[in-house]
Amino acid sequence: MTMREDIVPDGRFARKPFRATGRGVRTGDFNHNPSSWRSDRLIRALRSTDRMAPRTRPTEVQARMKLTVVGCSGSFPSEGSACSSYLVEADGFRLLLDMGNGALGELQRHIGLYDLDAILLSHLHPDHCIDMCGYFVARYYRHEGGRAGPLPVYGPEGTEQRLVTAYGDVPDERSMGEVFDFRTLVPGAFALGPLTIRTDVVRHPVEAFAFRIEHDGRSLVYSGDTGPCEALHKLALGTDLLLCEASFTYGKEDIPDLHLNGREAGEHAARAGVGRLVLTHIPPWTDPLTNLRDARDVFDGPTELARTGAVYEI
Numbered sequence: 001m002t003m004r005e006d007i008v009p010d011g012r013f014a015r016k017p018f019r020a021t022g023r024g025v026r027t028g029d030f031n032h033n034p035s036s037w038r039s040d041r042l043i044r045a046l047r048s049t050d051r052m053a054p055r056t057r058p059t060e061v062q063a064r065m066k067l068t069v070v071g072c073s074g075s076f077p078s079e080g081s082a083c084s085s086y087l088v089e090a091d092g093f094r095l096l097l098d099m100g101n102g103a104l105g106e107l108q109r110h111i112g113l114y115d116l117d118a119i120l121l122s123h124l125h126p127d128h129c130i131d132m133c134g135y136f137v138a139r140y141y142r143h144e145g146g147r148a149g150p151l152p153v154y155g156p157e158g159t160e161q162r163l164v165t166a167y168g169d170v171p172d173e174r175s176m177g178e179v180f181d182f183r184t185l186v187p188g189a190f191a192l193g194p195l196t197i198r199t200d201v202v203r204h205p206v207e208a209f210a211f212r213i214e215h216d217g218r219s220l221v222y223s224g225d226t227g228p229c230e231a232l233h234k235l236a237l238g239t240d241l242l243l244c245e246a247s248f249t250y251g252k253e254d255i256p257d258l259h260l261n262g263r264e265a266g267e268h269a270a271r272a273g274v275g276r277l278v279l280t281h282i283p284p285w286t287d288p289l290t291n292l293r294d295a296r297d298v299f300d301g302p303t304e305l306a307r308t309g310a311v312y313e314i
Helices: 103-107 132-140 159-167 175-179 230-236 262-272 288-298
Strands: 066-071 085-090 093-097 118-120 151-155 180-184 188-192 195-201 209-215 218-222 241-245 277-280 303-305 311-313
Touching: 066 103, 085 103, 103 132, 132 159, 132 175, 132 180, 159 175, 159 180, 175 180, 195 230, 209 230, 218 230, 230 262, 241 262, 262 277, 262 288, 277 288, 288 303
Parallel strands: 093 118, 118 151, 151 180, 218 241, 241 277, 277 303
Antiparallel strands: 066 085, 066 311, 085 093, 188 195, 195 209, 209 218
């Protein structure tokens, strides 16, 4: 894994290559992006609301998987960050992990509004999914080019009804299904474009999932929201990058099956032998530097705080 030094500085640890684990599964054309999508002559889907977003031409295939932090605040947006949302790109495929409060606006700094290929929702708390309501508006009422086609959205059981209820005034209860292809997550593995997704249920008051994303022998793991659990440990074994929540402060909050603190995130990283630890989902009322120190006390690999706009090449 390489780190964009201009974007994600980390003076404490020297950069080094990490061992690869797992193998990604390559597939052919994505159903919602046929082969013509990658033509030299074709400019992709209409981007009437985000013409200034930086773009990669469809023919510029990335050699590495790339992770971009769209938003990383926990519970509610902070002054400097939207809530949880992370963009994963590989071989021209664009996958979004969660779309919390404020994420839809931030996402357009990185890609076009209609350039996603799939979305994974870790769970249905608003700070991880509520901007799906705004994204429904963007796709359903698109002025130029007509209504957007159904985008694969993977989430816990009941995701569609939860979002319909949150929106509150959809034209009818089938409307969201016209622009989102809802699919229910279960523990296991599946192919998604050029990626292999491995997922399991973690410890949180509602059904919640962590994800391991593999591509071309490299991997990253996203904890979602969870307390300490064996499922996260197994997913994280040997991963190149662990994007791990650290909502609580060690020695202060002690609520089982809810969140991790910085020390617990570090312990998960150390036990699983991960290449790099990135702490995320830290609420505005939690001191991030305390959590960073606590994680570094128990994990001696590269460790840093997630921040909006940070980019990691894996």
